Amino acid sequence: xxxxxxxxxxxxxxxxxxxxxxxxxxxxxxxxxxxxxxxxxxxxxxxxxxxxxxxxxxxxxxxxxxxxxxxxxxxxxxxxxxxxxxxxxxxxxxxxxxxxxxxxxxxxxxxxxxxxxxxxxxxxxxxxxxxxxxxxxxxxxxxxxxxxxxxxxxxxxxxxxxxxxxxxxxxxxxxxxxxxxxxxxxxxxxxxxxxxxxxxxxxxxxxxxxxxxxxxxxxxxxxxxxxxxxxxxxxxxxxxxxxxxxxxxxxxxxxxxxxxxxxxxxxxxxxxxx
Ligand SMILES: [Zn+2]
Numbered sequence: 001x002x003x004x005x006x007x008x009x010x011x012x013x014x015x016x017x018x019x020x021x022x023x024x025x026x027x028x029x030x031x032x033x034x035x036x037x038x039x040x041x042x043x044x045x046x047x048x049x050x051x052x053x054x055x056x057x058x059x060x061x062x063x064x065x066x067x068x069x070x071x072x073x074x075x076x077x078x079x080x081x082x083x084x085x086x087x088x089x090x091x092x093x094x095x096x097x098x099x100x101x102x103x104x105x106x107x108x109x110x111x112x113x114x115x116x117x118x119x120x121x122x123x124x125x126x127x128x129x130x131x132x133x134x135x136x137x138x139x140x141x142x143x144x145x146x147x148x149x150x151x152x153x154x155x156x157x158x159x160x161x162x163x164x165x166x167x168x169x170x171x172x173x174x175x176x177x178x179x180x181x182x183x184x185x186x187x188x189x190x191x192x193x194x195x196x197x198x199x200x201x202x203x204x205x206x207x208x209x210x211x212x213x214x215x216x217x218x219x220x221x222x223x224x225x226x227x228x229x230x231x232x233x234x235x236x237x238x239x240x241x242x243x244x245x246x247x248x249x250x251x252x253x254x255x256x257x258x259x260x261x262x263x264x265x266x267x268x269x270x271x272x273x274x
Contacts, residue, residue, distance in 0.1 A: 003259040007241045008272060010259075015208040016101035016201075019093070020224040024216025024244050026108040028266050029087055031055070031080045042079070046072050055080075059184060066177045071163040073180055074153035077130050082150065086116035089266045092273040094118070096213075103201045105228075107221035109182045122201075124194040126223055128182035135171040136179040140189045143181045144172075206235050214242040215265035229254055243268045 001009070011017065026032070033056035040047040043058065052058040055076065063069045094116070104113050105124045111131040113123050128134075128143075131150070135141035149169045156163060169178040182188065212232055217224045232238045233254055240258040242250065243265035250258050261268050 003261065004271065007259045007261075010209075010211045010239045010241065011096065011213070011272065013209055014100060014211040016103075016205045016210045017097055018201075018210065018212045018228070019097070019102065019104045019106075019215060020212060020217050020228055021104060021106040021108055021113075021215045022217030022221045022224055022244075023107060024218055025106070025265055026110055026112070026216070028089065028216065028264070029108070029110065029112045030084065031108070031110045033059070043072065043075070059180075059182075065165075066168040067163050067165050069179075070149075070153060070168050071157070073130075074150040075157075077146070077150050077180075078154050081111045081115065081131055082147065084110070084112060084115055086112070087266070089269050090116035092269045095273055096269065101201070101205065103198055105198060105224060107217075107224055121197060124198045125191065126221070128180075128188060128191075130180045130182050132181035133169060133178040134181045134187065134189070135174065135176050136187065137171065137174050137176040138187045139174065141171050141173040143191070146178070146180070149178075202231065208237060210235065210238040212238065212240045214240065214245060215269070216244055218244070232257055 023033070034054055036053045039053050039055065039058075046058055047053055050058070050061050050063065052061050058072065058076075063072065090112070103122050103124070104118060105126060106113065107127045109125060109128050109130045111129050114120055131145060131147055132143045133146040133149075134143050146169065149167070153163055153167050156167065170176065171178055179187070212228055229240065229251060232240045238257065240250075240254060242258060242260040243263060245260050246262040247255070247260045250260060
C-alpha cells in the first residue's frame with residue numbers, strides 16, 4: 001500500500017482524529033506572521049514609527065501608548081480574523097472529520113477554526129486567540145472576547161475619530177488595560193478548560209483507533225510535535241499522518257506508524273477528501 005492509501009485507510013478506520021495545526025496552516029489561511037509582503041503598505045504608520053515590517057515583529061514591539069497599541073491590534077485582528085473567510089480546505093477538513101470524534105490542537109491564534117464553525121469545545125488554542133483579551137497586570141484575571149471593542153475602534157476610525165484612551169478596554173477586576181490574549185509576554189496563561197478537555201479526549205481514546213493529522217506544524221510550535229509523537233508511540237492503535245514533515249523529521253521508533261508527505265497541507269486534505 002502506498003503512503004497515500006495508507007493514510008486514507010487509517011483515517012477512514014479511525015474512531016478519533018487529532019488535528020495538530022501549526023504556523024504553516026495559518027499561513028495558508030492568510031496569516032503569515034513572518035512575511036514582509038504588504039505590511040509597510042497596510043500599516044505604514046506603525047512600520048515607519050517603530051521600524052517593524054512583519055506582523056510578528058509588530059506584535060513583539062511595545063508601542064508608546066495603549067491607545068496606539070489598540071488601534072494597531074484592532075486593525076490587525078480585523079484584517080486577518082474578523083474579515084477572514086474560511087478556505088475550501090476548512091470545508092474539506094470538516095468533511096474528513098464528519099462522524100468522527102475529533103480534537104484540534106493549534107498554535108494558530110487567528111480564530112480560524114472557530115470562524116469556520118468547528119466545535120469550540122473541541123479546539124485548544126495553545127498560543128491563545130487574538131480575538132480575545134487578557135489583563136495586562138500579569139495576574140490571571142481571565143480572558144474575554146475583544147471583538148466588540150475591536151469593532152468599535154474600527155468604526156470610530158472610519159468616522160475619522162481619534163482613538164484615545166477611552167477606547168482602551170479595561171480589566172473588570174483591577175481596571176488595568178487589557179492586552180491581546182496571546183503569549184506576547186510572561187503574562188500568558190494557557191486556557192485551562194480547553195487543556196483539560198483535550199487531556200480527557202486523549203485519555204478516553206487511548207485504546208481506540210486514533211489518527212493524528214499534522215497540518216503545517218514546524219519548529220515554532222514544538223508543543224505540537226514531541227508530546228504528540230510520544231503518545232502515538234505509546235498507544236498501539238494510534239497512527240500519525242504528517243502533511244508537512246519529511247520522513248527524516250520523524251523519530252525512528254515512530255516511522256512504522258507514520259506516513260509523511262512533505263507537502264502542502266491544503267493539497268493533501270483536498271486529495272484525502274476525494
Ligand atoms: Zn486585572
